[in-house]
Amino acid sequence: MAKNHVLAIVLAGGEGKRLMPLTMDRAKPAVPFGGHYRLIDFSLSNMVNSGYMKIVVLTQYKSHSLDRHVTRTWYTSxxxxxxxxxxxxxxxxxxxxxxxxADAIYQSLNIVDDENPDYIVITGADNIYRMDFSQMVQHHIDSGLPATVAGIRQPIEVASALGVIEGKDGHVDRFVEKPQNPVGLEDDPTQVLASMGNYVFTTQDLIAALREDAEDPLSKHDMGGNIIPWFVERGMCGYYDFKDNNVPGSTDRDRDYWRDVGTLDAYYEANMDLISVHPVFNLYNRDWPTMTLLDGSLPPAKFVYGDEHSRMGHAVDSFVSPGVIISGGEVYHSIVSPNSYVHSWAQVTDSVIMHGVRVGRSSQVVKTILDKNVVVEEGAIVGVDLEHDLERGFTVTESGITVVPKGTIVTR
Known part of the structure; x- marks a missing residue:
């Protein structure tokens, strides 16, 4: 099968309410991640690395920065x-x-008509993982079924929060949303197979399902909630176990890494995963790179002042992006994004610093997410006194992460 018979559709219209305030001014897939990436870069990198170069990104909610990023970063000849x-x-x-x-795809069938693909790959735009979709497409073709949903193994105790696939020998018998009495897998009763939100369809069968769904006034027009059950009820849906996906350069340790970063705590933890000494998700896999485009005018990161008895600009266990200046400040176990500046005697610990942030002299930032262009004034403290952070209008998560919105000036 020639790969140009496949059209990839990335669903990127999500509002991302649980990521507020990071989604106050941008779509969820446009949220920065890991220093200089955006969430959508992981999905698009998977598609391109899989050999699929006909990709449409369906956008809707506050999509300007997302549209701009896709257009500038992912331009192809x-x-x-x-x-x-x-x-x-x-x-x-x-x-x-x-x-x-589902309605997003239905409203975009003109693109499907123009490309006339044999198969359609559909994925979300806001999860962190690596996947070779060409293997899933081949599995779909070999199965002879019209629809295939990708599943990831998850502990049975979390099944009540997931969409669970029940079946055997690659055939889906039931698709249950948030089951209260889940059934464990035959080869491992402690696990269930949860939907990843990644699908492969034979084109004409998907079109038929979408058209029927569009006529149903009771439908929520959702891929996982309506379209997949439509195929399951007719005995026309198969599943693909994510553990069988072999990505070049991967190891047994990171084979089935997948993170839903739909909440602030999950987003923070996934960022922190990247900077552990031996991260499970290794951004340095050169055989399956996660791609983005940096501003070519950015200089290298700079660390200045080396007097250990007075001030020393340094970073430990951290990502430091191009254009960053750490001028006599200290950065520990943190991610510092492009064009940010950490001034003398400042301390940044266990934090995610986005683009263009200024951390003033003698200030302290702990376990905090600072969105773009935040200014922490000289001597200010954030992330230490959580009650004070709430009084200042900042978001504080259940696990104690302080989140400061874009462009905020943090005073003493």
Whole structure:
């Protein structure tokens, strides 16, 4: 099968309410991650590394920065007919925006008609993982079934929060949302197979399902909630076990790494995973790179002042991006994004610092997410007194992470 018979669709219209205030001014897939990436870079890198170069990104919610990022970063030459294109909601099927993920694809069937692919790969835009989708597509073809859903093994005790696949020999018998009495896997009763939100469809069968769903006034027009059950009820859905996916350069340790970063705590923990001494998700896998585009005008990171008895600019157990200046400040177990500045005698610990942040002299930032262009004034403290952080209007998560919105000035 030639790979140009596959159209990839990335669903990137999510509002991401649970990531507020990080999604106050941007779509969830555009949220920065790991220093200089954005969440969508992981999904697009998987598609490109899989050999799929005809990709549409369906956007809707506050999509300007996302559209700009995709257009500038993921530009491809049209010489071979390749494209990675953001497609905003256009009300093609009536005077309404996307009603759900299935409706987003239904409203974009003109693209499917134009490309006329044999198979369609559909994935979300806001999870952290590596996956070779060409292996899943081949599994789909070999199965002879019209629909295939990717599943990841999860502990049975968390099944009540997941969409669970029940079946055997690659065939889905039931698809249950948030089951209260889940059934463990035959080869491991302590686990269930949870949907990853990644799908492969034979094109004409998907079109038929979408058209029927569009006519159903009771449908929520959701891929996982309506379209997959539509195929399951007809005995037409298979599953693909993520543990069988072999990504070049991966190890047994990171084979089935997958993180949903839908909450602030999960987002923070996934960032911290990256900077552990032996991270499970290794960004240094050169055989399956996670790609993005940096501003080519950025100079290297700089660390200045080396007097250990007075002030020393240094970073330990951290990611420090291009354009960063650590001028006599200290950074521990943190991620510092491009164009940020840490001034003398400042301390940044266990934190995520986004683009263009200024951390003033003698200030202290602990277990905090500072969104873009935040200014921490000289002597200010954030992330230490959580009650004070709440009084100042900052978000504090259940696990005690302080989140400071974009452009905020943090005073003493």
């Amino acid at each position: 049209p010489l071979l007919g390749n494209f990675i294109a953001p497609v905003p909601a256009q009300q093609r099927r009536g005077p309404h925006w996307y009603l759900g993920s």
